[in-house]
Amino acid sequence: MLETEEEIADLQHLLDASISRAGGHLTGIVSDESRLDARQLVTELTGMKVLVLATVTAHGEPRTSCVDGHFRHGRWLFGTAPTAVKAKHLIARPAVSATHVDGERIGVFTHGRAQVFTEGPEFEAHNAYFTEFYDSDPQSWDEAGVVYATIEPGWMVAYAAGASAFPAG
Template sequence: MYETPEDMTALQRLLDDSYAGAGCHLRRIAGRGRRLEAAEVVAELDGIKIMALATAGASGDPRVGPVDGHFYRGRFHFGSSPDSVRVRHIGARPAVSATVFDAQWSQITVHGRAVRVSPTDEPALEQYLIELHGRALWDGWLKEVVWVRIEPETMFAFRNSATGNCS
């Protein structure tokens, strides 16, 4: 866990505020017995998780594709090739949505804005990525990808273990 106490407080606030603004349908699906708290989200997202990332094309058309998701300091990060369509989309329209899910058992969805980051300018982030991928990959092609952090506006996290209600 790399989250600071401040990161955990901010993540919990984001989850609570997102849930409070959700409609009845989503609150029924992610009801009290199913919602994940900040500490559970961090535990669920340990390591590298395949994340379905949605970007918007030039006419606003949605495009979804898998990326390696990295949850660090309470934020999703991912990398992509500098010449990828998703990097072009993000450069022009930074609004994104992403979901990490485990079949029908758990789901963590974030909606927010993509911000390019440079791990070499953030030594702790760079070290985290090296720990996950290994020095050889990092010193090879991984160092050359475009790295992105999702600044969340809303986040919903739940586990399918109990019947939800609309409270």
């Protein structure tokens, strides 16, 4: 768990605000008893989690793909090749949705805006993290290298079957 107390408080505020804006269908499924709080969420999302990432084409058509998602400081972080269609979508149209699902055990649904890093201090910090995590420099994985993106969440809901059994770090 890398989040500060302030980041956990901000994440809890986002989770509470998001569910308060949800419709009856969603709140009927994601009840008080099946929601993870911020501490449970950051504890559960340690390490790499497969994300289904949704971007938008220039014609407004949705496109999904999978990325290695890392939940750090209350935000999703991932990398991709700069030549990937998803990278081009994210740069041109940063609105994005991401979903992490582990069967019926947990689901984390996020809508927000992507920020793509191609250079600079944030890029270097993300590259150092991924190099340590994968024990290999991601810049060596593709001739074009790797760009990194974070999702600044504007809405997030975390569902878990048996949420009370999830540890809170």
